[in-house]
Amino acid sequence: MTIGEKTTTNTYLNYINGSWTASSSGEVDKSTNPANAQEIVGYIQKSTAADLDRAVQAAKEAQVQWRKLSGAARGDYLFKTANILEARLNDIAETMTREMGKSLPEAKGETARGVAILRYYAGEGMRKVGDVIPSTDSEALMFTNRVPLGVVGIISPWNFPVAIPVWKIAPALIYGNAVVFKPAQETAVTAAKVIECFAEAGLPAGVLNMVTGAGSVIGQGIIDHKDIKGISFTGSDQVGKLVAQGAVARGAKYQLEMGGKNPVIVAEDADLDLAVEATVSGGLRSTGQKCTATSRVIVQSKIYDLFKEKLLAKVNEIKVGDGLNSDTWMGPCASENQLNTVLSYIEKGKQEGATLLAGGKRITGGGLENGFYVEPTVFENVNRNMVIAQEEIFGPVLALIKVDTIEEALEVANDTKYGLSASIFTQNIGNMLSFIREMDAGLVRINAESAGVELQAPFGGMKQSSSHSREQGQAAIEFYTSIKTVFVKA
Numbered sequence: 001m002t003i004g005e006k007t008t009t010n011t012y013l014n015y016i017n018g019s020w021t022a023s024s025s026g027e028v029d030k031s032t033n034p035a036n037a038q039e040i041v042g043y044i045q046k047s048t049a050a051d052l053d054r055a056v057q058a059a060k061e062a063q064v065q066w067r068k069l070s071g072a073a074r075g076d077y078l079f080k081t082a083n084i085l086e087a088r089l090n091d092i093a094e095t096m097t098r099e100m101g102k103s104l105p106e107a108k109g110e111t112a113r114g115v116a117i118l119r120y121y122a123g124e125g126m127r128k129v130g131d132v133i134p135s136t137d138s139e140a141l142m143f144t145n146r147v148p149l150g151v152v153g154i155i156s157p158w159n160f161p162v163a164i165p166v167w168k169i170a171p172a173l174i175y176g177n178a179v180v181f182k183p184a185q186e187t188a189v190t191a192a193k194v195i196e197c198f199a200e201a202g203l204p205a206g207v208l209n210m211v212t213g214a215g216s217v218i219g220q221g222i223i224d225h226k227d228i229k230g231i232s233f234t235g236s237d238q239v240g241k242l243v244a245q246g247a248v249a250r251g252a253k254y255q256l257e258m259g260g261k262n263p264v265i266v267a268e269d270a271d272l273d274l275a276v277e278a279t280v281s282g283g284l285r286s287t288g289q290k291c292t293a294t295s296r297v298i299v300q301s302k303i304y305d306l307f308k309e310k311l312l313a314k315v316n317e318i319k320v321g322d323g324l325n326s327d328t329w330m331g332p333c334a335s336e337n338q339l340n341t342v343l344s345y346i347e348k349g350k351q352e353g354a355t356l357l358a359g360g361k362r363i364t365g366g367g368l369e370n371g372f373y374v375e376p377t378v379f380e381n382v383n384r385n386m387v388i389a390q391e392e393i394f395g396p397v398l399a400l401i402k403v404d405t406i407e408e409a410l411e412v413a414n415d416t417k418y419g420l421s422a423s424i425f426t427q428n429i430g431n432m433l434s435f436i437r438e439m440d441a442g443l444v445r446i447n448a449e450s451a452g453v454e455l456q457a458p459f460g461g462m463k464q465s466s467s468h469s470r471e472q473g474q475a476a477i478e479f480y481t482s483i484k485t486v487f488v489k490a
C-alpha cells in the first residue's frame, strides 16, 4: 500500500468447486474507489489458466447431477439466492457504488433488479420447454425438448456489476448448465458478494464457479477452453469480436452484447419537458456508462432552440459527487482509463469543430480531486460524420444534431454501426409508426428514455451491437439450451 491509501479491506477469493480459494499465482489486484482513488475497496485474485482449468473441471463434473434435477428443484436454489441477495441489498449496493461510482439509489435499484431477475428465472423452472408437433406417422408422438449446453463461460463488464452477471447466471443455471463466471476486474468485489449469495443458498459444489483476473488470461482462457460449450459475453465490440472468432474456431456457441450509440429523436410536436427529462436521465445517469445511454440527440429545427435552452438549464443543475452522498445525482467515471477516454473524445469533438455548450472538463475542485469526475457535457453543431457522432464514448456526453424532418432524423439515427436502443419523443402516431418500422435497433422506445431494460422482455441489439441473439425474458432459453426433437413410436 502506498502512503495515503486507506483500506478496510478484505481479500476476495475465487469460488471454485464450492470453496473460496486463493489463486495459484499468489498475486492479487486491488479494486479502488473511482470517487477517491486512494480508497481500496478490496483485493481480488489475479488468477491463472490453472485456476480456470480447475473451475471448468469442477463445473463439468457438477453439471452431470445438476442437469438431472427438476426445473423446480433448480428454481428453489434461485429463490433462496434471491432472498439472500435481498437481505444483503444495502451492503452490496454500497459496495457497487464504492467500486464503480454509480449513485447509491441507482446501485440499490440495480441490486433489487438482480433479486427480481432471480425470482423470474426461478419460476422459469416450472414453465414449458417444448412443443408437441404432429408427425406424419399417426402412431408416433413427436415433440421438442430442451437440453443444457453443459459448462458455460460468462464474461461480464463493470457497468452493471449485479444485474448483468445475474441475468446471465440465473438462466444458465435454471436450464441445467454449470457456470464459470469471470467478472470485470474493476468490479470483482461486488461480483464476489453476489456469488456469496448463491453459495449461502447451498448451491451444489461446482455448479457455479467464479474466477477473477485479467481479460487476456481468464477471458481468453474461457474463449479457448475445449470444455466450455457456450460463452455469453457483454462488453466492448473489440473484445466481443475476439470472443466470436475464438468460439467459431472451436465450434462453441456464443452470444455477444456490445456497445451502442443510441439516439433520441425529438420531434417538433414533442412534449419538450418530458423529452428534456428523458434525455438527461437516459444520457447522463450512471455517468453515461450504460450500453443503452442516449448519446445523440437529434432535434427538429423548429423547436431546436427552445429544446436546447431547456436541456442546458437541466444539465447545469446536475450535482456531481461521490455516489454515496445523498445529494449526488451523477458520480465519477468508473476508472481513470474511462475518464481519459471520455476526455479524449471531448477533445476530439472540439477539434472536429463541434461547439461545446456545457461541461467538457475534469472536475478537480470541491473535494473531488482524488476521483475521476468529469462535467456533464453537451455539444452542438455536431454533424453525423464526426467521431463523437459515430463512436461509443461511454461517458456523460450529449451531441445535439439539428434536422429538418422526421425522415432526415431517422436517416441520421440509423447512420452508425450500432443498433442497440433508440427513442423518439412525439405525439404524432405517424411519426411513432415510422420510427417503430424504420429504426434499426433492438430496443425502440416511444416517449421514454433510451435506457431502461425490463427483465421479462428480450434484450439485445441489431447491427454491430450484438451477435443478433437476445438475452433476458424467455428469449434466454435460446442461448442456454439446444433443441432436441424427439420421435417416439411404440
Ligand SMILES: NC(=O)c1ccc[n+]([C@@H]2O[C@H](COP(=O)([O-])OP(=O)(O)OC[C@H]3O[C@@H](n4cnc5c(N)ncnc54)[C@H](O)[C@@H]3O)[C@@H](O)[C@H]2O)c1
Pocket: 155, 156, 157, 158, 159, 160, 164, 182, 183, 184, 185, 213, 214, 215, 216, 218, 219, 220, 223, 234, 235, 236, 237, 239, 240, 242, 257, 258, 259, 260, 290, 291, 392, 394, 420, 461, 465
Ligand atoms: N449490450 C449490452 O448489453 C451491454 C451492457 C453493458 C455494457 N456493454 C458494453 O460494455 C462496454 C464497457 O464494458 P467493459 O469496458 O468492461 O468492456 P470490455 O470489453 O473491456 O470488458 C468486458 C469483459 O471482457 C473481459 N475481457 C477483456 N479482454 C478480454 C479478452 N482478450 N478476452 C476475453 N475477455 C476479455 C474483461 O475483463 C471484462 O470482464 C461498453 O462498450 C458497453 O457498451 C454492453
Ligand SMILES: O=CCCC(=O)C(=O)O
Pocket: 159, 160, 163, 289, 290, 291, 292, 450, 451, 452, 453
Ligand atoms: O449497460 C447495459 C444494460 C442497460 C440496462 O440494463 C438498462 O438500460 O436498464
